[in-house]
Amino acid sequence: MSMLHGVILLPFAAAAIVPLFYKLFKKVHTGWFVLPVPLLAFLYFIAELPSISKGEAIQATVEWIPSLGVDITAYLDGLGLLFALLITGIGALVVLYSIYYLSKEKEAIHRFYMYLLLFMGAMLGVVLSDNLIVLYGFWELTSLSSFLLIAFWYNRDHSRYGALKSMLITVFGGFAMLTGFILLHTMTGTFSLREIIDQAGLLSSHELFAPAMILVLLGAFTKSAQFPFHIWLPDAMEAPTPVSAYLHSATMVKAGLYIVARFGVVFGGDALWFWIVSLTGLVTMLWGSYTAVRNTDLKAILAYSTISQLGLIMSLLGLGSASFYTGGADTAIYTAAIMTAVFHLINHATFKGALFMVVGIVDHETGTRDIRKLGGLMAFMPVTFTFALIGTLSMAGLPPFNGFLSKEMFFTALLEVSTMDFFNVQSWALLFPVVAWIASVFTFVYCLIILFRTFTGPFPKEELGEPPHEASLGLLIPPGILAALVIVFGLFPNLLTYTLIEPAMKAILPTLDIVEAKKISFWHGFNTELKMTLGVIALGVVLFLTKRYWMRIYGYLPGNLSFSKIYDFLLKGSQRFSRAITDTYMTGSLRHYMIYIFAFLVLVGGYFLLRINPFERHGNIVFAEITVYEAILTGVLILAAAAVPFAKSRMAAIVLVGTVGYMVTLFFIVFRAPDLALTQMIVETVSVALFLLCFYHLPKLQRERSSSRMRIFKIILSGSVGLLVTMIALAVSNHQLFDSISDYFVEESYRSAGGKNIVNVILVDFRGFDTFLEIMVLAAASLAIYSLIKVRHRTEQGEQEEGRS
């Protein structure tokens, strides 16, 4: 146990106690007890900042399952620290915000904080784990706690739908990632990320390399809401707003980015990785920003905007992976992409967190999030409007906010990467900047929509009633801090460059010798990037003003075929499909099940009989002569048995079955088994008597009505079962491989057991235990019959009495 373990454990410990505080201190909002947890953790990570900045790393191990190579190894380097600071810092702000957002009287806040703390601990575990299995465990815990948080208002249909959707998609990705981890273990023989990275160079030629890469990416893409797995994120907006701000903008959705950044060193440098990651990122970015414009719910717009921004960071990570390919030389332009990714990751967390909180305030004060009903709030909520202004303009990429800087750097990276002369990039060179530029235009448009549709224009009094007032101070402080950070990072962009961004870059690119962060300058001349930004602004304004003329294109693309509909179709379809399959073979008819069983027997048995060809002679086997008695008895037996299916009445069938039984008795006599003959005779008599006893109560014998095709099939099936069993019997008698043990019984029966009847001695002495259990079986059967009949009586009587009363 180290401090680091303690910090990861802290939220879990707190989650265990928090409900207790809720019960004990009814008067105090439980959130106040929770607030110190992320604060303390944040302070701890801040305290580690100087040493990590120098390039050191903290590693501590607690053994868990050493025999499987699974240890709880906490590892803190630049990348881990960056995420840990985001998680704890924004966590603290979200807790503060939620104190004022959630009412302690109306909501079950003890559950809320328990889930939130669980999530916080799980998220810290994800980013600080070195062992892949432990990482996966925490990964699934984030899925689980996110599921619980989305369905926090569980009596709403939409919440449950959204929670289920996110659960299904992220857990699907999680399983894929686990498989990828196991493949990595197969390749390297270790679950430790550090040790895998040490072997990174050797992996690319391994045949499992590509499958492992794709599986790990599946996990990352589903979690980070990348195309086409982005569909769960908009539905996750049914969660309380603090949850959306925390999980679905700042932390959990970035877990996938973390995975891509972490595994870049393992898989990067490969063309496949480069193309998958950067193309998925670009497509997600474009699709997210395009779809965001269509939505009218503020949180849905923000959700699609998050998707788009995550795609942006993802594509940057993909482009940056080219630096692994080039190795030492000429890496600066590719590491710049990584730097941009890290920088934008921080920026996005700040402004998106602020925007979600602003939307939460608007929702809280007006009761709606629909932009069609909102308007003119600027006059009533000036502070909120200011925060919204800062957030949206930063997101749109306008100076002087931090979004501007990261967008400029993004364009730079794209323009420079498109000059790449490997991975077949040249033929697609224009694709990157053009797609990114279009996506930026749409981003600009929805930012304007958020800002102007909510805060300007006339106030719709008939929709909202009384004008709202400014939110309380507690609700305003957290977005205020985030908005302040947006400006601070915008005006002093190098504040974090060498303390946080450079260590993170070094952690993402650990195998490269020289990784240096470039100084971020606010102004780098009137260059292509700036012209692109100006173009974005110009076209964005035009599109915003003419919005109602071109909104119709959403009827054609995506039109009726959105990915959520595909998801619904798949989910319902798979339910219907499995139901249809089950309905086809689970008919409830015993006859059908018998057919399956016998058909299986015939197919499997017949297959093996054909395969092993058992009809060669083994050993010295002499078959006995066939006597006249045996021939006659066999003939009668066959006749009687063959007549049973044709019997017209039940009486005839019973008599025929009895005949078979007595023939068997005679067989026992011929084959010199007097005990068996006696037993068989009496048992046969008793069972025929029982048949006759039941005879009166049974309905008339009915012919089974089935199609002639079915009948022929049944005849063939029963014929082949008979044939198979006969063949097996013949095959078995061909293989007398060992001497029989019966000699022992013959010798020892009188000598050691004192009996001359060998059968009886075997039954009661040598193998008495079998006999004992057999009489147990008989006893159980008799009790079963007894209770069956008596219990039926009792229920019938009970029903009659009920009917009378």
Add this chain to the structure above:
Amino acid sequence: MMNSRDVVLQTTSQVTVFIIMTFSGFLFLAGHNNPGGGFIGGLMSAAALVLLALAYDLKTMRQALPVNFHYVTATGLLIAIFSGMGSFVFGAPFMSQAYDYFTLPLLGEVELATAMIFDLGVYLAVVGVTMTIILSIGEDR
């Protein structure tokens, strides 16, 4: 069961039942050295009781033999298991059987085997089981 005034059947069965019972006893005792044993013996005595029930009716049979056949089954099972556990007393594994020759008055030298006790359990269990089945079905109206 079906008619209770079949004089011929009733009279013959009065005799036959005892013969069958005796035969069943013989089968049981002879089991160790000749064909027979607890299972067949038990079935045979059950057959005698069924004959009784057929000749008179179930009620009469019950009166003639006022026994709860569940207890018979249970007694049989208990005898069987305790005869097996008896070998623990002599430090032998479960169900080790032993035998020896004894000279008894009237009978002379007789071989007595512990396996016979076990067989007695089988006998009683089979009687109890068979009669329970037949009676519960037969009395079902």
